[in-house]
Amino acid sequence: MTIELLYFAWVRERIGKASETVSPPADVATVADLIDWLARDSAVHAAAFVDRGRLRAAVDQTFVPLDAPLGSAREVAIFPPVTGG
Template sequence: MALDILYFAWVRESVGVPSERVEPPANVVDVTGLIGWLAARSEGHARAFADIGRLRAAVDQAFVGLDASIVGAREIAIFPPVTGG
């Protein structure tokens, strides 16, 4: 399953690209698993995903918890917590 991964803010800076298309293995079925798999792709990925508690995600443009399924998803966004005001 090919996924478009979008990175924002310091996550993008650490990874080094704003987005990428990936094909994770079949056993990667949730956001946490995806982040773990992505962390092994490069030193920048590992740095960005070192503290999973500092990350938030959206699956197909809907905010989700890190335990959310990615099965059937087309786009995953990974970003730091967002505040507004």
Template sequence: MAIEMLYFAWVREGVGRGSERVDPPADVATVADLLDWLAADSPAHAQAFGDRAKLRAAVDQAFVPLDAGIAGAREVAIFPPVTGG
């Protein structure tokens, strides 16, 4: 299951790229699992995803909590909290 990962703001800067295509193993079932899997593979990802309280996610362009499932997802975006003004 290939997923297009999108990173925004300081998350993008921490990871070192704005997007990447990943193919996580079948046991990666949630956004949090996906972040754990990516963090285990790269020190840059580990640092960018280190404080989960400062991360928000969207799956296929819908805001979701980090414990949301990713079954069938084509796109997962990770970004800092959004503020309006």
């Protein structure tokens, strides 16, 4: 499975890019698994994802909790909480 990852706001700044395409292993089943897998393989991702409580996600443009299954996701966005003004 190939997933397009999108990063926004300070997550994008810490990782140093707005997007990337990844092919996670079959045991990556949830958004949290994906974040863990990325953090294990990259110090930059590990630093950006250190405080999981400050992360939000969307799978195929639908907001989801981090424990949501990836299913056949084509796109996963990771971003800080959205605030209004």
